[in-house]
Amino acid sequence: MESKINRYSKQLILINSFFILAWLIVSVFPFIWTFWGSFKVKADFFSRADWMFAVTGVNTLIETGDTSTVKAYVESWTEGEFWKATMNTIIITVSVVTISLFLGTLGAYALSRSTYKYTFWILIAALIFRAMPHITLVSGYLFPFFQLNVWGILPTTIIVLVAINQPFTLWLLYSFFKTVPKELDESALIDGCSYFQAFRFVIMPVMWPGVVTAGLFSMMLAYNDFTVTSLLLNQQNYTMVPKINAYLGTIEHSGNYMWAVSSVVSATAPLFMIIMFFQRQLISGLTAGAVKG
Amino acid sequence: MPHRTFFWFFFPSGLAMLLFIGLPIISSFFQSLHIEPEQILMEVEKCDPFGCKTETKVDIEATTKLQEEQPLGRFNGLGTYGDRNHLAFDEIKEAWTNSSSIAEFTDILLNLPFYKALLFTLTFCFAVTPPVVVLGFIVALSVNTITKSLKGPTIFGVILPMIVTPLIGSLVLFWMIDAKGILGSFIQFLFDDPNLSLKSSSQLTWITLIIYGIWHNTPFAFVVFYAALQTVPQDPIEAAIIDGASRYERVRHIVIPHLYPVATFIILICLMDNFRVLEPIIGFAAEGVAQSLSWMIYNDLRSENKMLFGSAGATSMLTIIGVAILLTPVLIRTWREFRTER
Numbered sequence: 001m002e003s004k005i006n007r008y009s010k011q012l013i014l015i016n017s018f019f020i021l022a023w024l025i026v027s028v029f030p031f032i033w034t035f036w037g038s039f040k041v042k043a044d045f046f047s048r049a050d051w052m053f054a055v056t057g058v059n060t061l062i063e064t065g066d067t068s069t070v071k072a073y074v075e076s077w078t079e080g081e082f083w084k085a086t087m088n089t090i091i092i093t094v095s096v097v098t099i100s101l102f103l104g105t106l107g108a109y110a111l112s113r114s115t116y117k118y119t120f121w122i123l124i125a126a127l128i129f130r131a132m133p134h135i136t137l138v139s140g141y142l143f144p145f146f147q148l149n150v151w152g153i154l155p156t157t158i159i160v161l162v163a164i165n166q167p168f169t170l171w172l173l174y175s176f177f178k179t180v181p182k183e184l185d186e187s188a189l190i191d192g193c194s195y196f197q198a199f200r201f202v203i204m205p206v207m208w209p210g211v212v213t214a215g216l217f218s219m220m221l222a223y224n225d226f227t228v229t230s231l232l233l234n235q236q237n238y239t240m241v242p243k244i245n246a247y248l249g250t251i252e253h254s255g256n257y258m259w260a261v262s263s264v265v266s267a268t269a270p271l272f273m274i275i276m277f278f279q280r281q282l283i284s285g286l287t288a289g290a291v292k293g
Numbered sequence: 294m295p296h297r298t299f300f301w302f303f304f305p306s307g308l309a310m311l312l313f314i315g316l317p318i319i320s321s322f323f324q325s326l327h328i329e330p331e332q333i334l335m336e337v338e339k340c341d342p343f344g345c346k347t348e349t350k351v352d353i354e355a356t357t358k359l360q361e362e363q364p365l366g367r368f369n370g371l372g373t374y375g376d377r378n379h380l381a382f383d384e385i386k387e388a389w390t391n392s393s394s395i396a397e398f399t400d401i402l403l404n405l406p407f408y409k410a411l412l413f414t415l416t417f418c419f420a421v422t423p424p425v426v427v428l429g430f431i432v433a434l435s436v437n438t439i440t441k442s443l444k445g446p447t448i449f450g451v452i453l454p455m456i457v458t459p460l461i462g463s464l465v466l467f468w469m470i471d472a473k474g475i476l477g478s479f480i481q482f483l484f485d486d487p488n489l490s491l492k493s494s495s496q497l498t499w500i501t502l503i504i505y506g507i508w509h510n511t512p513f514a515f516v517v518f519y520a521a522l523q524t525v526p527q528d529p530i531e532a533a534i535i536d537g538a539s540r541y542e543r544v545r546h547i548v549i550p551h552l553y554p555v556a557t558f559i560i561l562i563c564l565m566d567n568f569r570v571l572e573p574i575i576g577f578a579a580e581g582v583a584q585s586l587s588w589m590i591y592n593d594l595r596s597e598n599k600m601l602f603g604s605a606g607a608t609s610m611l612t613i614i615g616v617a618i619l620l621t622p623v624l625i626r627t628w629r630e631f632r633t634e635r
Binding site for chain 1: 319
């Protein structure tokens, strides 16, 4: 695509490569460091004597007999009940993605095909809802949830996360459905389909690229959430992120700081894998609203 | 699409939003008008061989009964908004009359919890956003020039800080910046001060949080700028090359003007997202010196023995007003876009 006269000079390429490399180190190194350190003991990862201990694992060798150990992983997964948090995260993430895509596709399809003025106001309302800080919503939930006795359980959190997720999903799928030609479902309507049949047999087969993108964002929201899960779930039902925070805070676990470090790695690794596969969809979703303007 | 069909298609999604976003805001407002019931005190006369004393004691039975009758507490009107932990009208009035200089007054003002949190929240928002836009733009330009085969992995590496949840992201940085971590000891070595710690002073903690904010938000700006760079028209650029414009001039006069609208979008989203900063404060264990509005609400809801619904509700309402102010330009922009579309 670049024309020949627009070649880069050698210096520019050199400076550029240095800059990119430096920036990559800034953004990636902390994760590599944490990954490496999670196989050490606390005395090495937080070493007063010499930071090199974290690389060589001197104290790890003394304490466990090897330069790296999976002790923190084993303990946090079994004793720390991280497996339970993982299960909860999986349940919440899968349910939130499924339900919010189901509601979102129906709603966004209707919004994109209706020509009445109220669609505009609904979309504006969704935008306002999207901007609400989650913690302000949580402060509104707690009291009614206590009164209704539904606080602390997974289903409540799932519904709340689905609702919080709806505005963004609606906007994303709305702009996606706008790119699907109207003629497609209109011809189906002329052939005698109902709106629902047109949606089911004409739109559904072609909507998957948009749905994957929307699903990816729903997944990230549910998987990464801290505000809602930490305040709406009770200790037994904690998902991964509040669980990690709990490892840090309580006195009970103060000796097991490394649990938090290893759990961070356990929680981040699957997320990175998924993003590696769906990078393209993630970027297209992030730019959906921005580039047109 | 007829109204009826539209209604049934949209109903589930709309209901979810109404019940769990619209209603909580109203419920939050309702809570903010109430205050936790006071404990009912009773006087008990206690007699021992040395005489009788009257003691005041909490009447547990009456208090529980009152709590059952009014679970939300008693009606307090807008009282909570004006109390010491929120807008603190009385304290400000007092400080205004008593302080001798503006500096003293500001000092008192910024030590009131709400204003302290507001100051941090705004500082965080406005300190993070400009570097994010500039860095995001530079990284996007830079990534745009590298070989196609390297682009995929590079982009993946660059967006990592954005993917992880803020709590994990801040923890990962915190462990390195900790006095016993790699960056912490490097900084101590650099300044030759073995006791230097980024947690030691409030300014340093604020700077650390802001650096974290830049680290976390730059990928978003990068992604949006990068996508926008692909839409820069090639013809004017080629014309500029023929006219002898240098690379810098081409970027300055063709690329940047093309990206202005995108930049405003990034700035607004960035301001709005950072206005709700909460997790970094928890991750960096910086509650002592840096409180944000969201953290105030979180703290009210977390208190061990009793949740302060009224106080949390009032702070929520004030936060929502702040968000609304930041949101206005976005709404105007969307409205214009919609009008041109039709």
